[in-house]
Amino acid sequence: MASSSAAAHCRPKVVVIMGATGCGKSRLSIDLASHFRSAEVINSDKMQVYQGLDISTNKIAPADRRGVPHHLLGSLDPDDGEMTPSQFRSLGDAAISDITSRGSLPLLVGGSTSSILSLLAERFDQEEDVLDRLGPPARPKLRYDCCFLWVDVSLPVLEEHQSKRVDEMLDKGAFDELAGYYDLRRTDPEGWTGLRKAIGVPEFDRYFKKYPPPGGGGGGVCPASPWRWEDARKRDDDPVRQGAYKEAVWEIKKNACQLAKRQIEKIQRLRGCGWELRKLDATEVVRLAMAAEEEVGSGVRWQGVWKRQVVGRSVNIVRRFLHE
Structure with missing residues (x-):
């Protein structure tokens, strides 16, 4: 038991922000980075990793990044062919090593659960779908010491x-x-x-x-x-x-x-197999943000709820994680 605990402390710490498309993952990553000054973002979205179509793939604009360094965001030429899970694993490893070597905190952010698993799982075979083998007896062991934050929004609102x-x-x-x-x-x-x-x-x-x-x-x-x-x-x-x-x-x-539904189903499977995913309910935030487009004054309301219910909780969770 002692040796297992010591091994866990030797592994680099990685904060993983998951959730369906449009739930606010990118916003949370920037807000967290403002509290943990040395944090850097590693993109795990399969489409955002490529150059081009910045609006269509909803890449976070440079002006909205508040100076937070981003890795694997618009970094691959789409004409070079499709990025494989093994390539993402290799690129993600390199990014984590680079970030941690400078004493910074990696924030792995994206809705592509398969990409996240390909990077984090101890044993990985790109010919197999790790999610197909998930279940209570088959929880993949992790190569990193991870803290999982799940930004969730109820499906009708999403x-x-x-x-x-x-x-x-x-x-x-x-x-x-x-x-x-x-x-x-x-x-x-x-x-x-x-x-x-x-x-x-x-x-x-x-x-x-x-x-x-x-x-x-x-x-x-x-x-x-x-x-x-x-x-x-x-x-x-x-x-x-x-x-x-x-x-x-x-x-x-x-x-x-349909993509959002699939993403939520995969995240629920991860939770069902025993991974500790800290769920952050952003439903009220999204509902108020949509109302803010039509009602004067609602913008302040949703921002306040976001800071209390999502950012505040996340900061406390990550702070405890870093001091474990």
């Missing part, structure tokens, strides 16, 4: 939030971004790998196949141009084209909700 978030992303320029990424030569669904699996790409690829951007797209970042596809769409009086656009948006919203 689905409403997802719908609004898709609209916000389109307003911020996701449509133009996807138009620039469209490439007629790479629209075969059987050939979708890496970043092309990101929600928004296949849905709008079908739209752009009917209504191609100028030049057929470039397969990369949207080229600088005063001509905006979003502006063109708003001026379009073609009801058939408008219907195709609305169908693509509806598909994105539906697929985002």
Whole structure:
């Protein structure tokens, strides 16, 4: 027992922030880093690891990072092929070693449970799905001393939030971004790998196949141009084209909700097999944040609830974890 405890203390400490897409993981990571000044973020989202489609994959903007260093965020060229679990394990190991060598705290943040497991599990075989083998007798041992924070939002509230978030992303320029990424030569669904699996790409690829951007797209970042596809769409009086656009948006919203459900199911399986996941209920926060868009003064309310119920609890949990 003593030797087991000593071994645990020898392992690097890692804080893991999990949760479904849109629950506030990135916001929490930055807030935690403001309390633990030497904290650095390691992205574990499968799509955000690639360069490009920053709006569509909802990468946290540099201005919102408050100077907190981020690793594996937009760092891989999508044209180099799909990142394998083994590659993520290797890259994640290197990031943790780099961060801990400077006396800093790694914050592993993302909704891709399989990526998190591929990095943290002591025994790993990329030919097998670790989650398929999970159960009370098969809890994977961890290579690091981990503190798991699970940001949870009730599914009905999260689905409403997802719908609004898709609209916000389109307003911020996701449509133009996807138009620039469209490439007629790479629209075969059987050939979708890496970043092309990101929600928004296949849905709008079908739209752009009917209504191609100028030049057929470039397969990369949207080229600088005063001509905006979003502006063109708003001026379009073609009801058939408008219907195709609305169908693509509806598909994105539906697929985002399905992704969130799968992510929650996987997290619940981890908890069911015995992992200690500290659940942080952010349902009220998300509900108030959505209301804040329509009610004056609600913004202060949701921020206060967020600080008390999510950030405050997280800080206490991590502080105890670091002193164990």
